[in-house]
Amino acid sequence: MSKTPIVFVHGMDGYGAAAWPAQHLLAGTYDCLFLKRTGFDAVEPPAGSDFEADAAIVIDALGSGGHLVAHAQGAVPAMMAAVLRPDVVRSLVLVEPLMLSLTSELPATAAFVARVAQLINRADALADQAFLTEFNTLMAVTVAPNHESLERRASRARLLLTSTGAALHIIAGVDTTVLTGGWEPLYEEVAQALATTGARHEIHRSGHRPHDTAEGAAMLAGFIALADAEVGSHS
Template sequence: MAVSLSSSGSVGSSGRVVFVHGSGAFGAAAWPVQHVLAGSFDCLFVRRTGFDPVAEPVPSDFAADAQIIIDNLQLDGRHGGQVVAHAQGAVAAMMAAVQRPDLVHSLLLCEPACLSLTKDLPATAAHIKLMQPVFDLRNELDDVEYYRQFSQLAFGEAARKLDPDDAEALRTARRLRLQAPAWEAPLDIVPGVPTMVLTGGWEPMYEEVAEYLASTGARHLIVGGGHRPQDTESGQAAIKEFLANSQK
């Protein structure tokens, strides 16, 4: 798969930062508050496997996503940089760091969905028990019905509504149905890579993952903002400070 990205900054600017989105918005659109960082860093906003504004979605591929990160850390003659990832994007970020610790100089993970690390802990186990039945039906339900059932389980009364006449919304539904469960990802702890975890303090599962990572040496900050702590003022400040202090 060809690398697909939207970039800001220049090779002559400070250290490279690769931004990896979650399961919603993708590319630069997933990081609206972070665009300003392109004035201080060489920022690349990648698109994970199956996330494309035109092409039909394809099944998620954790290994391919990790390779996209690795490729972008070496783009234009660079040899590594820092990785900022959100939600399910954190899975590929950690996999890339395990494969190429020489390239991943630091990790900043926002509400990381690294659920295979904590699948035996209470909050994550409860989430898996809730969501596994709908994942098991992925090949039997159509895109719209899968989206409805998934959203109802994941978000309850706050479930997102789907407009069946909106082509982009239908593409989003298909993409969601093709996403593999995060708890199936082959994850290992990343040795020796400086790591910060930002959470919103709203969902026990994400706090459980963050606390697990903190027990392995990561720094954990609760900054509010629900599932997007990176968009808060304190979250953005923490990202900027961490990147500045961690760049080589």
């Protein structure tokens, strides 16, 4: 009997399996697919975000159906995929989702967008190290992606900075959980907006990568197990 897939969509701080170190153990129960979004590669030239292409990658990986887990900016193509193909998304878990279009008029999101614009305006005047330091602070990046050179990381960050958001639609009928770290109002605004549409919102006070901690990883696994149990109870 084949295992149910879990498709993992990374944010800006690492890609592939390296972006999900605490989730590897789920491979004992599920078929874990750790994606690489467009522009993230150890060989190909860095590129900006292509959310439509990433959504297509997510849908292809889900196949006939599976769970979908996304972190930070990765929540954008994950939600787009769920809107396009809700029939193949058993559950959606969004960890610290960076989905600016949902809360663009709220204060923390507006302040964040202003800081992004300020860095974009200064980007050409900054050397790679200085730019990357500011970018990483702004985006809460804590994981160096796959031991890449400073030049490659800075090049990708410059491209990603101008593509931090996309127009999104709320998903109807998809079991959705939002996990936040309780440290930054921006992510709490997004989570609260999603909660008004029926999503569960859980907080594990551990920063921007709550899924890296033992408790956060257990919470994430629990969300998926609960979704499986609910599917089983209706089958």
